[in-house]
Amino acid sequence: MNLIELRNIHKSFEAHKALNGVSFSIPKGSIFGLLGPNGAGKTTSIRIINQIIAPDEGEVLFEGRPIRREDIQKVGYLPEERGLYKKMNIADQVIYLGQLKGLSKSEATLRCKQWFERFDLQKWWNKHVADLSKGMQQKVQFIATILHEPDLVILDEPFSGFDPVNAEILKEEILNLKQRGATILFSSHRMESVETLCDSLVMIHQSKVVLSGTTREIRQAHKSSEIELLFEGNIPDWMQGFSIVQTEDGQKVVLPMAEHSVNEWLQKALQSQLTIHSCRELIPGLNEIFIQIVQNSAL
Amino acid sequence: MRAIYLILSRELFVRVKTKQFWILSILGPVLMSAFIAVPIIITKMDDSTQTIWVQDDAQLWKQKLPSKEKLLLIPAPLKGQALIDSLAQDENLGLLTVTAEVFGKDPGKGLKFTSQSPMSIKVQDYLTENISKTVEDKKLEENGVSRAKLDSMKTPEFSIQSVKPEGSSQSSEKAFGLASIGSMLMYFFILIYGMQVLRGVSEEKSNRIMEVLISSVQPFQLMMGKILGIAATALLQFLIWIGLTMIVITLVLPAFLGDAATGSAAAPDAMSPDALSAMADVPGFLLVFFFYFIFGFLIYAALFAAIGSAVDQEQDAQQLTFPVTIPIIIAFVLAQTAVAQPHSATAFWSSMIPLTAPVVMMARFAYDAVAPWELALSMVTMVLSFVFFTYISARIYRIGVLMYGKKVTLKEIARWAFKK
Numbered sequence: 127m128n129l130i131e132l133r134n135i136h137k138s139f140e141a142h143k144a145l146n147g148v149s150f151s152i153p154k155g156s157i158f159g160l161l162g163p164n165g166a167g168k169t170t171s172i173r174i175i176n177q178i179i180a181p182d183e184g185e186v187l188f189e190g191r192p193i194r195r196e197d198i199q200k201v202g203y204l205p206e207e208r209g210l211y212k213k214m215n216i217a218d219q220v221i222y223l224g225q226l227k228g229l230s231k232s233e234a235t236l237r238c239k240q241w242f243e244r245f246d247l248q249k250w251w252n253k254h255v256a257d258l259s260k261g262m263q264q265k266v267q268f269i270a271t272i273l274h275e276p277d278l279v280i281l282d283e284p285f286s287g288f289d290p291v292n293a294e295i296l297k298e299e300i301l302n303l304k305q306r307g308a309t310i311l312f313s314s315h316r317m318e319s320v321e322t323l324c325d326s327l328v329m330i331h332q333s334k335v336v337l338s339g340t341t342r343e344i345r346q347a348h349k350s351s352e353i354e355l356l357f358e359g360n361i362p363d364w365m366q367g368f369s370i371v372q373t374e375d376g377q378k379v380v381l382p383m384a385e386h387s388v389n390e391w392l393q394k395a396l397q398s399q400l401t402i403h404s405c406r407e408l409i410p411g412l413n414e415i416f417i418q419i420v421q422n423s424a425l
Numbered sequence: 426m427r428a429i430y431l432i433l434s435r436e437l438f439v440r441v442k443t444k445q446f447w448i449l450s451i452l453g454p455v456l457m458s459a460f461i462a463v464p465i466i467i468t469k470m471d472d473s474t475q476t477i478w479v480q481d482d483a484q485l486w487k488q489k490l491p492s493k494e495k496l497l498l499i500p501a502p503l504k505g506q507a508l509i510d511s512l513a514q515d516e517n518l519g520l521l522t523v524t525a526e527v528f529g530k531d532p533g534k535g536l537k538f539t540s541q542s543p544m545s546i547k548v549q550d551y552l553t554e555n556i557s558k559t560v561e562d563k564k565l566e567e568n569g570v571s572r573a574k575l576d577s578m579k580t581p582e583f584s585i586q587s588v589k590p591e592g593s594s595q596s597s598e599k600a601f602g603l604a605s606i607g608s609m610l611m612y613f614f615i616l617i618y619g620m621q622v623l624r625g626v627s628e629e630k631s632n633r634i635m636e637v638l639i640s641s642v643q644p645f646q647l648m649m650g651k652i653l654g655i656a657a658t659a660l661l662q663f664l665i666w667i668g669l670t671m672i673v674i675t676l677v678l679p680a681f682l683g684d685a686a687t688g689s690a691a692a693p694d695a696m697s698p699d700a701l702s703a704m705a706d707v708p709g710f711l712l713v714f715f716f717y718f719i720f721g722f723l724i725y726a727a728l729f730a731a732i733g734s735a736v737d738q739e740q741d742a743q744q745l746t747f748p749v750t751i752p753i754i755i756a757f758v759l760a761q762t763a764v765a766q767p768h769s770a771t772a773f774w775s776s777m778i779p780l781t782a783p784v785v786m787m788a789r790f791a792y793d794a795v796a797p798w799e800l801a802l803s804m805v806t807m808v809l810s811f812v813f814f815t816y817i818s819a820r821i822y823r824i825g826v827l828m829y830g831k832k833v834t835l836k837e838i839a840r841w842a843f844k845k
Binding site for chain 2: 173176177178179195198199201203204205207208209210211212213214222223225226227270271
């Protein structure tokens with residue numbers, strides 16, 4: 127079951143075509159990556175899902191039916207450029223934003239208290255944004271995004287500006303949300319930052335979808351069928367002809383799986399009395415896959 | 426509706442909680458009262474006595490020099506160089522020389538005042554009146570006519586009473602006060618609070634909370650909530666002003682000033698307590714004021730909101746606010762002519778055009794110069810314009826709030842407003 131489905135979306139701004147027939151679906155309860163370089167059309171797609179702007183053509187389905195205005199209350203959105211009011215204390219802002227998403231004041235206050243406790247922010251309840259560190263501000267923004275327990279959480283470049291500790295906390299919370307049944311839409315131009323989290327993903331390049339599927343499928347489909355062997359010992363004759371790189375940890379060689387399987391290569395190495403440190407199948411990262419696709423499409 | 430209500434209350438409470446709101450709330454009436462009271466107080470407090478030496482070569486004053494409270498006139502005790510030295514040393518001292526030319530065709534030629542500092546207007550007024558009367562007396566005497574006889578022949582001062590056809594009388598001084606204060610308050614409130622709308626919108630944009638907000642509510646709701654919230658703030662402040670001013674004028678001022686407050690020449694007519702307290706006598710005026718304030722504000726606020734949405738930073742807004750502030754400034758100028766001629770064509774048309782009507786109508790209405798059909802037409806125009814300008818502004822706002830990193834021109838804004 128898909129929570130969100132985009133069907134053949136077109137959107138232009140003046141002469142610029144921001145989305146050109148984009149389609150993808152986000153399975154319910156999954157973590158979904160919306161990837162692509164800056165200016166590819168990620169934010170436009172997100173704004174269309176958020177109903178901030180309307181598509182010129184195409185339709186958005188929510189739980190299998192055309193999306194309605196009131197569905198906006200089931201979505202939580204953390205934009206890339208985020209901010210808070212300067213002259214309002216932070217708890218009031220979080221409660222206010224929760225109310226705008228349909229919570230009653232008492233419910234919003236209660237939940238805000240729970241989240242502040244969880245993130246250890248209680249003593250900042252009455253403070254203003256200026257008094258908070260950047261990390262704390264991000265926590266507050268995150269709380270504001272999910273206070274109304276949305277079915278769909280949209281996080282645009284969520285890790286930008288997060289220090290490693292806070293990024294880890296955020297990752298944990300995202301997994302918690304998933305466990306509770308929420309669907310998470312990630313958007314990022316830094317593909318490696320989300321590839322471990324995403325169940326499935328879509329890649330947009332120059333306003334078009336260039337790749338989509340589950341993360342596993344995509345990586346399997348793009349693997350180069352090579353293994354990397356790290357070893358020590360005299361280089362045997364059969365290895366002549368492969369390029370061998372000397373590293374701090376030993377020698378490294380890349381062997382094609384077209385000729386032999388992993389097991390066969392390992393057997394050969396063991397027979398040649400080599401000390402093996404590691405052996406792994408080379409599976410490209412999303413970044414490499416993306417670059418590969420872009421290069422191919424440019425040809 | 427719930428969204429607009431939530432936004433409205435946030436705007437109101439955030440503003441009412443600030444120090445500035447209360448400072449302005451209290452300062453407004455205090456300043457207004459001070460405007461009335463200060464000239465009176467200064468007149469009362471000024472107790473230093475000025476000395477003027479008189480060298481009366483024309484024998485104008487035969488017996489006694491016309492000294493009065495705080496002004497001492499004495500015959501010059503010195504002559505020649507010693508006199509000049511004294512005048513040079515003491516800047517509070519002055520010498521009035523009167524020669525025979527004072528009886529001539531141009532009496533001013535017979536009068537000379539020598540001093541470091543020029544004669545104050547008050548002293549000047551007093552002396553010219555006294556001298557002209559003394560000269561007159563002297564001429565009368567020479568011609569054998571007594572002052573009493575002349576006075577009996579003169580027509581006393583009089584004014585023409587304005588009366589409505591139904592018979593009730595009206596004071597044009599009161600109307601002048603209402604017209605001036607009404608149009609001025611209208612101008613200030615629309616401008617000050619209109620700018621707050623602009624600031625509020627561009628603040629939400631520049632601190633980037635905008636995108637979160639419009640993913641929760643529609644841009645139109647956000648815009649209306651803000652405008653109505655600030656309108657509520659302005660109304661609240663206005664009510665505080667009226668309340669405090671009434672208290673100051675009816676209770677504090679009379680007790681403080683005694684009878685000096687009534688009929689003092691130092692207080693300008695428009696600002697006399699009589700005229701001010703007259704505001705409370707005219708609930709109709711207040712009703713009309715509130716109507717024009719609310720709709721005038723809504724129209725201008727919509728325009729200010731549209732401009733606020735189009736800029737990234739408040740500082741960039743200056744050029745763009747020009748076309749919006751100009752009409753209200755023109756309205757203020759037109760209101761002055763409407764005060765002078767409330768029935769003129771200029772006054773009529775500018776009270777019909779929605780951008781100038783709020784300010785000008787105050788001036789005309791105070792003079793009772795508005796026929797019921799005129800008022801009705803103007804009010805309908807105001808309401809329709811409110812719908813029109815809000816519609817246009819909402820279209821601009823919707824696009825503007827998402828526009829970053831680009832200096833927007835008026836031409837582009839116009840295109841956003843009218844494109845399909």
